[in-house]
Amino acid sequence: MKWRTTTQRRAVIPAAAIAGITLTAALAGCSSGTASNTTGAAASGTCSNVTALVNDIQNPWNGTLASGMKTKADELGVNLTIQNAGGVVSDQTSQLQQAITSNPDGILLQATESTGLVPGVKLANKASVPVVTVNANIGEGADVVTFVGVDxxxxxxxxxxxxxxxxxxxxxxxxxxxxxxxxxxxxxxxxxxxxxxxxxxxxxxxxxxxxxxxxxxxxxxxxxxxxxxxxxxxxxxxxxxxxxxxxxxxxxxxxxxxxxxxxxxxxxxxxxxxxxxxxxxxxQDGATIGAQAVTDLCAHVEGKSVPTPTDFLDLPSITSENVSQYDTTWNW
Missing domain, CATH: 3.40.50.2300 (Response regulator)
Incomplete structure (x- = not known):
């Protein structure tokens, strides 16, 4: 997972990774919160329209997260809209409220701040819009389907x-x-x-x-x-x-x-x-985490079970002995 740093480091996002992603809100410049309460109750419908709220898509690791979401959404035939908060919790709060109003099949949330997004997720709960937290969780007090990321x-x-x-x-x-x-x-x-x-x-x-x-x-x-x-x-x-x-x-x-x-x-x-x-x-592979988040959200929407309260992914170690087995496309 990554965090907003000073302008001494220029964020680089491969153009191919972001091509086709719908961005809402001005681009600008993560933290993982405590585990929230979760709900295992599945919906039963079609997963065709999903909104993803990303902390800061200018951050290169978050760019890989978004590209993984996009690739999996395309594979599943899901219309995915990605909104960028630029690392600003108030902007993401507004985006979350707007997303709920648009009544998507579900919301993917990489929280900019653990406690500040709890009221917004509560609104999603009230509107019966399922939320999956990704990479950065929210605090106690609201229900999410599951958290997708690493320990x-x-x-x-x-x-x-x-x-x-x-x-x-x-x-x-x-x-x-x-x-x-x-x-x-x-x-x-x-x-x-x-x-x-x-x-x-x-x-x-x-x-x-x-x-x-x-x-x-x-x-x-x-x-x-x-x-x-x-x-x-x-x-x-x-x-x-x-x-x-x-x-x-x-x-x-x-x-x-x-x-x-x-x-x-x-x-x-x-x-x-x-x-x-x-x-x-x-x-900690951002693209894999993003793809799994889309998979879990859509599985829930379609009435299938998903791992709860967390869906932790593996954390392989890489040294000179196995580095040739792994590829990467993003810059830090």
Missing amino acids: QKDYGIALAKLVEQALPNGGKVAIIQGVVGNPVEIDRTEGINETFAANPSIDVVATVTDSWNNADNLAVVQDLLAKYPAGQLDAVVAEGPEMYVGAKYATSIGRTDVKFIAGDFPIEVKEAIESGDLYGTVL
């Missing part, structure tokens, strides 16, 4: 396991958090810390933040490598794809003694694994 704590555990794989004899490790206080950051950090706490051979020497931003990642990696010379730092794990920037810098100054682990799988991360700059990453 962010498991994501953190997978990152930590990659570190342990890279350091079979243990070592000194630095953790780079994303946006501190973001629900996704909290869950990923919890997974990392719990895993390391159970492994006495891992010594966490520093915990810093780069706010999921390329420029900040470079700055914190420069600081870490200056503070911890060879022999005092064995690995650095970041909670997002921006880790490729710091890893490339480390290679450029000859610090090949440090292993670097990233999250997610844009083109830059794949290339960094292939070149040896990055040890590995955890794949």
Whole structure:
């Protein structure tokens, strides 16, 4: 999943991925909330008209999410309208209210904020419009069919396991958090810390933040490598794809003694694994999540059962050993 960052990182969305998507609201510049109450009661009808509300489609990972929704909707013969909130909760609230008024067969919601969208989803409940939350959930108080995405704590555990794989004899490790206080950051950090706490051979020497931003990642990696010379730092794990920037810098100054682990799988991360700059990453595939969300919503509308309260997807780890088995089309 991705979050709005500063303008120092330019979002790049492949044109082919977005072609044919209907966008409503001005384009501009995620967090995963707590699990909401869910309803397993299925409707019984035809899934032909769906509205998807995306946090910020200018964010490259969200672009892959939207393209996955579009591809699956086309496959199922569903008319899909995608609206972009530009990361603004008030805009998404208005979009949700408007979507309910248009009476679609269902709504896909990547929430801009966990609690702020609860009243809007309650309105959808009252109007009997089913809602599936995608990648970013809402808080307690409203009913959704299911949440489609990944378990962010498991994501953190997978990152930590990659570190342990890279350091079979243990070592000194630095953790780079994303946006501190973001629900996704909290869950990923919890997974990392719990895993390391159970492994006495891992010594966490520093915990810093780069706010999921390329420029900040470079700055914190420069600081870490200056503070911890060879022999005092064995690995650095970041909670997002921006880790490729710091890893490339480390290679450029000859610090090949440090292993670097990233999250997610844009083109830059794949290339960094292939070149040896990055040890590995955890794949949270936006297109797969988007496609599954459409599948689950339409299954519900057509009276079929869907996994509840969550439909978690797998989080494969990628290293040089299996990177050739995976492809990617988006940039960070």
